[in-house]
Amino acid sequence: MSEATASGTPSEGTANEGTATEVATRCGTVAIVGRPNVGKSTLLNAILDAHLSIVTPKAQTTRKRVLGIATDENAQLIFIDTPGLIKPKYKMQHSMMGYVDDSLNEADVLCVVVDVVKAFDDKTILDTFTTPILTKYRDKPAVLVLNKMDALHLKTEALFLMEEARLSGFYKRAVAVSALENKEVDALVDILKGLVPKGPFLYDKDQLSTLPERFFVAELIREAIYFQYREEVPYSTDVTIVEFEERENGKWYIAADIIVERETQKGILIGAQGEALKMVGEFSRAAIEKHLQHPVFLELYVKVRQDWRNDKAQLTGLGY
Ligand code: GDP
Ligand code: MG
Numbered sequence: 384m385s386e387a388t389a390s391g392t393p394s395e396g397t398a399n400e401g402t403a404t405e406v407a408t409r410c411g412t413v414a415i416v417g418r419p420n421v422g423k424s425t426l427l428n429a430i431l432d433a434h435l436s437i438v439t440p441k442a443q444t445t446r447k448r449v450l451g452i453a454t455d456e457n458a459q460l461i462f463i464d465t466p467g468l469i470k471p472k473y474k475m476q477h478s479m480m481g482y483v484d485d486s487l488n489e490a491d492v493l494c495v496v497v498d499v500v501k502a503f504d505d506k507t508i509l510d511t512f513t514t515p516i517l518t519k520y521r522d523k524p525a526v527l528v529l530n531k532m533d534a535l536h537l538k539t540e541a542l543f544l545m546e547e548a549r550l551s552g553f554y555k556r557a558v559a560v561s562a563l564e565n566k567e568v569d570a571l572v573d574i575l576k577g578l579v580p581k582g583p584f585l586y587d588k589d590q591l592s593t594l595p596e597r598f599f600v601a602e603l604i605r606e607a608i609y610f611q612y613r614e615e616v617p618y619s620t621d622v623t624i625v626e627f628e629e630r631e632n633g634k635w636y637i638a639a640d641i642i643v644e645r646e647t648q649k650g651i652l653i654g655a656q657g658e659a660l661k662m663v664g665e666f667s668r669a670a671i672e673k674h675l676q677h678p679v680f681l682e683l684y685v686k687v688r689q690d691w692r693n694d695k696a697q698l699t700g701l702g703y
Contacts, residue, residue, distance in 0.1 A: 410459040411491035411579025418512060421498040422530040426562035427451055427462055430572060452586050458576040459584045487516065492524050492578045494571075499529040499541055499559065508544050509551060517553040524578045527557040528571060533564050597624040600671050604639055604683070607667035608652075611659060616651055619644045625684075635675065638682045649685045660685065 415423045431451045451462045487493065495513055502508045508527060517525060527548045529541050541559045548557040556574050560567040601622040609617045626638040641663075643649050653660045660683060668681040 408457055408459070408581070408583060409576060409579045410461070410582045410584050412461045412489055413492045413494050413575055413579070414487050414490035415462060415494045415496060416487070416513070416516065417496035417528075418498070418510070421496045421501075422562045423496050426496060426528065426530060426560070426568070429562045429565045429568045430460075430462065453572065454584065454586070458579065459586065460572070460575055460579060461585065487520055487523075490520075490523060491580055492526065492575060493517070493520060494526050494528060494575065495554075496528045496530050497544075499531050499544065500534050502529065502544050503535065503540050508547055509553075514553075521553075524555045525553055526571070526574055526578065527554045529557065529559040530562050532559045532566065533561040597627050599674055600624055600627070600637060601639065603670040603674060604641070604663070604667040607663045607670065608641065610666065611663050612651065616643075616648055619648055620652070630680070634678045634680045636680045636682075637671070638684070641683055641685045642688050643685060644687070644689060646687055649687050652685050 415427060417423050431453055453460045453462065497508050529544060532538065532541065535541060545557045548554040555578065558567060558571050558574060560571055562568065601624050604622045608620055621642045623640050623642065624637065625640055626636060628636050630636045641652060643652060664681055664683050668679055671681065672679050
């Protein structure tokens with residue numbers, strides 16, 4: 384009954400002691416959205432300065448939501464990296480689009496990433512994918528990020544795109560960056576800090592992510608698969624961690640299933656005398672040890688689950 388709240392009337396004469404500290408911090412959720420391959424994951428990594436979200440030269444590799452948190456003295460930004468915006472084709476892609484929408488609903492600020500070179504060629508920053516989203520979530524502040532500035536020959540060419548962003552009425556701010564070269568990424572972070580609402584931090588200062596380590600381990604294995612094989616095979620695989628435990632010798636034992644759709648893909652994944660799979664194992668173990676800062680014993684198994692991409696029940700089992 385006599386509780387003093389920030390907005391209520393103090394009942395016991397504790398007001399105006401001269402040292403009253405109002406909430407000076409800001410904290411909010413930022414959804415990073417944009418077409419595949421525009422550099423969303425690279426940007427998030429540059430912001431967090433840590434290898435949390437996977438980056439590969441191929442489109443459509445980020446299928447699950449990655450949450451990264453960046454905190455300094457005054458502000459905490461909670462990032463959601465979303466799958467690239469695409470027209471749903473498989474059932475899996477439908478549920479990916481569901482994720483995108485969930486992320487946007489949850490977000491305080493939208494960070495729309497565009498490939499500046501492509502936008503320059505198209506002569507517009509607006510496309511049929513981002514416009515409906517910006518329209519639907521018009522009440523949320525949006526920032527346009529023109530990424531890949533390093534690849535634009537004449538930097539001033541970005542100016543008319545910035546002007547278009549301003550005139551469109553969709554964007555509060557626009558910023559030109561190079562995620563790859565970490566240029567102007569700090570400027571973007573400053574803008575985002577100014578746009579998230581005032582409030583206390585939701586997470587510990589030194590917490591980089593709320594997702595469990597096994598998620599990152601699975602992502603690192605998936606990344607190794609993307610590097611090792613071409614085209615069709617990576618797109619029909621998924622990785623689940625089946626065991627993750629400490630052994631007596633101090634090593635962490637990790638067993639993972641690589642799930643494919645067909646026997647032929649299994650054959651390709653394993654390779655002659657198991658050479659290809661061995662490479663994936665070596666490559667991903669090194670990445671996992673680097674990420675976990677701990678020696679790891681890794682075992683990979685390839686399993687066939689026919690048409691897992693189109694089977695809703697199996698998708699749910701895999702966490703989509
Ligand atoms: P996402 O699909 O939007 O998450 O895109 P990624 O972050 O996976 O990046 C896709 C490709 O674009 C990768 O080959 C990146 O190295 C490249 N890329 C990302 N940011 C930049 C940038 O600022 N400049 C250039 N030149 N390439 C970039
Ligand atoms: Mg990505």
